[in-house]
Amino acid sequence: MSEPTNYTYATHLDVKFPALSLVDVPSLVRACTDEWYNQTLCKVNESVVRLGVLQGEYHWHKHDNDDEFFFVLDGHFIIDLEDRSIDLQPQEGFVVPKGVVHRTRAPDRAVILMVETASIVPTGDA
Secondary structure, eight states, X not given: OOOOOOOOOEEEOSOSSOTTSOOOHHHHHHHOOXXXXXXXXXXXXXXXXXXXXXEEEOXXXXXXXXXXXXXXXXXXXXXXXXXXXXXXXXXXXXXXXXXXXXXXXXXXXXXXXXXXXXXXXXXXXX
């Protein structure tokens, strides 16, 4: 059996802003020094909203049971699929359906929101 892969992404799965509190995205973006930062902002029913402050590439992966929604707030964000690439600009979004192999990347610093189930493994299913 192979060793689990260790990724260098700063992924924070704790809920930063509980219900009935102000979600302050600009302060998190300003404070971010990581190249690939992912913070769970809040939980809505059985889903979470996450903030990504990203530059560079994520690895190829898939989620067997979970869709992912990506929405660009600032910058330029690309979702590579096996047969095409989706080039997202500010105020554009895209859903990657469960089971679809994909890779995300940001040629320059991008700020995005992600909506996905709370139980998703961000790095993908083995």
